[in-house]
Amino acid sequence: MEFTAQEKYEFKRLLDDLRSKTGRGTELISLYIPPDKQISDVMSQLREEYGQAANIKSRVTRLSVQGSLESAMSRLKLIPKPPANGVVIFIGSVDVGANRTEMYSTALEPPDPIVTYRYHCDSSFLLGPLEEMLADKKTFGLIVLDRREAAIGVLRGKYVEPLKHLTSTVPGKQRKGGQSSHRFQQLRLIAIHDFYGRIGESANDAFLAIDPKDLQGILIGGPSPTKEEFVEGGFLHHELQRKVLDALDVSYTDESGLYELVDAAQDRLLDLEVTQDKLVMRRFMKELVSDKGLAAYGEKEVRHNLELGAVEVLLLSEDLRKTRAKIVCTNRSCDFTESQTRSGASAPLGNCLKCGSPLSIAGEEDIVFDLSKLADQSGAQVKIISSEFEEGAQLYKAFGGIAAILRYKTGHV
Ligand code: ZN
Numbered sequence: 001m002e003f004t005a006q007e008k009y010e011f012k013r014l015l016d017d018l019r020s021k022t023g024r025g026t027e028l029i030s031l032y033i034p035p036d037k038q039i040s041d042v043m044s045q046l047r048e049e050y051g052q053a054a055n056i057k058s059r060v061t062r063l064s065v066q067g068s069l070e071s072a073m074s075r076l077k078l079i080p081k082p083p084a085n086g087v088v089i090f091i092g093s094v095d096v097g098a099n100r101t102e103m104y105s106t107a108l109e110p111p112d113p114i115v116t117y118r119y120h121c122d123s124s125f126l127l128g129p130l131e132e133m134l135a136d137k138k139t140f141g142l143i144v145l146d147r148r149e150a151a152i153g154v155l156r157g158k159y160v161e162p163l164k165h166l167t168s169t170v171p172g173k174q175r176k177g178g179q180s181s182h183r184f185q186q187l188r189l190i191a192i193h194d195f196y197g198r199i200g201e202s203a204n205d206a207f208l209a210i211d212p213k214d215l216q217g218i219l220i221g222g223p224s225p226t227k228e229e230f231v232e233g234g235f236l237h238h239e240l241q242r243k244v245l246d247a248l249d250v251s252y253t254d255e256s257g258l259y260e261l262v263d264a265a266q267d268r269l270l271d272l273e274v275t276q277d278k279l280v281m282r283r284f285m286k287e288l289v290s291d292k293g294l295a296a297y298g299e300k301e302v303r304h305n306l307e308l309g310a311v312e313v314l315l316l317s318e319d320l321r322k323t324r325a326k327i328v329c330t331n332r333s334c335d336f337t338e339s340q341t342r343s344g345a346s347a348p349l350g351n352c353l354k355c356g357s358p359l360s361i362a363g364e365e366d367i368v369f370d371l372s373k374l375a376d377q378s379g380a381q382v383k384i385i386s387s388e389f390e391e392g393a394q395l396y397k398a399f400g401g402i403a404a405i406l407r408y409k410t411g412h413v
Contacts, residue, residue, distance in 0.1 A: 200235030
C-alpha cells in the first residue's frame, strides 16, 4: 500500500512511541495475527501461556505476565475476526519511571497484510515486521559481470534478492598452440558478445517482469571495460536501457558482487530517495531570495498564510516534536480559551489572562496534523521533509521546521 505523507509520518511516530516502551521482565506481548488466522486459536494459545506463567518464580513477574495475558485476552474478545490486513496487538505493563508500571495496550491494522503469525514476549515490543512495511519498497535492478561470470538480482527496499548466476565459455587471453592469433581473438570476441547477449536476455526476463512504476533504475557493476562494453552495447531491452543509473567498479561478479554493488551505490541511492524532497526545498530556497518572494517560514507566518489560503506547498520537518493544544481556564466560571503550540509535555502553561487562575489542556494534537488540516482546507500540498539531507536539516534548524511556498505574496504578520 502507498502511504500519504501524513499517514507515513503518523505510522513512524507510532513506531517511535512503541520503541520507547520497556517492561521489567518479559511481560510485553506483541501479537501479529494474519487475516486468515482464527481468533479462537490465538485465544487458546494465550490461555496456555497463562497456565505456563504460573511456574514463574518471581511473584512480581508472574503477576505482571499474567496481567498482560489477561488484558490481551480481553482485547481479543473485542475482535471477532481479523480485518483485511490482519491485526497487531501490543500489550503489557510498561515502565513509567519512579518505580511504577502502567498497563499499555493498542491494536492496529497494519498497512500491508501480515503473513506470519507471531506471539512474542520480551522486555520490548517486536516492531521488525511493521518497520519492514514502512521501509521503502522501491526496486532496483542489479547486474554484476565480467567476461567469465555474471549475477543478476534486485534490491527491494534494503534487501538484495539474487535471481540468476551465469558463467561463460569465453576463453582466457592465452591462446592454445596451433591457433592463429587473429582467429583466436575473433573467436574470443564472438564468445564475449554472446555472453553479454545471454546476460541481457536474463536481465530482460527478470526486470521486465517488475511493474515499471516500481522499478526505479538499474545499477551495473564490474571491472572496466567490461561493464562499459555491456552498457554501451545495447544488450538490454530499450525500456530497461533508459533506466540504467550508473556503472560502478566492483571486484566480485557472483552473488556477493550484488551486495558489493549496492554498497558502492549507497550515495546514489540515497540521492534518489531524497530527490523529491530536495527539489521542493530548493524551490523554497529560491523563492526566499527572489524578488517575488513567494516563501514564508516560522509557525506564525505560515499559519497566517494557511488561514488566508495563500499556501501552495506546506513544508514540515519530520523532526518537529510539537503539539497544538487547546487551553482552558481551570476556573469554571471563566470562559477564557486559547490555542498554544507546545514543545514537550512539561512546557509550562502559564496563568489565565482574564482571572489569573492556572490553565489546563482541554485537547492536544501533533502540530504536523494541526497544520496539515489547515493545508487541506485550502488545497495546499503537504510535504513532510526528512532531515537526512542538507536542505532538509536546514528546514529544521534554520526555519523552525515549518515553511511554505506561497501562491501569492501576502503581508507579514
Ligand atoms: Zn480564567
